[in-house]
Amino acid sequence: MKPEGLEIDVAQGRDFLAIAGLDRRAWLDNRQPEFIPDGEHAWRLWVDGAHVFVAREGGAIVGAILAFPTLDGALCVHKVMIEKSRRGQGIGTRLFDALLAEVDRRGGANCFLTVDPGNQAALRLYENRGFTERRFVAGYYREHEDRYVLTRPARRSE
């Protein structure tokens, strides 16, 4: 289903507080949610210096995706999050499509992300968007916080 009135666009500087607020709410059902949100000051920098796309609806931000380039020329998709009441409606997919189209248009890069192996919704979303290479890393964060590292090999759009 494609929600009516929903727009995907590049985040602006003025959006950082709203995105940081979403970041504080979006992880409450995940494991160790208290450690996941980035701070407001980090979001202020992300919106100026990284790829940040948002889903807007009626003046509110209901979803966001963030990626930044790493020193070896790859792109880390650091975060994707959707307002709880708006999940399962294709918004995460649309945010990924906007981000990946931009990355491919700029010449392509290996894109990677990490995911809790128990996060079925995220795994489905990522595999559907081409993150097909999978590596398991035990204790990626704390001892019991394992992660898959998923990679989407570089593509270039014509």
Ligand SMILES: CC(C)(COP(=O)(O)OP(=O)(O)OC[C@H]1O[C@@H](n2cnc3c(N)ncnc32)[C@H](O)[C@@H]1OP(=O)(O)O)[C@@H](O)C(=O)NCCC(=O)NCCS
């Ligand atoms: C993970 C998340 C970003 C997905 O966003 P979304 O907008 O709900 O995803 P979409 O509606 O685009 O669905 C993407 C795919 O995931 C599937 N999916 C969605 N919710 C699901 C669920 N609860 N269980 C299993 N699959 C699910 C959809 O069916 C779809 O697959 P399909 O196209 O093959 O049918 C969202 O659930 C979220 O914000 N979760 C909390 C934060 C989080 O965990 N972020 C990822 C951290 S690594």
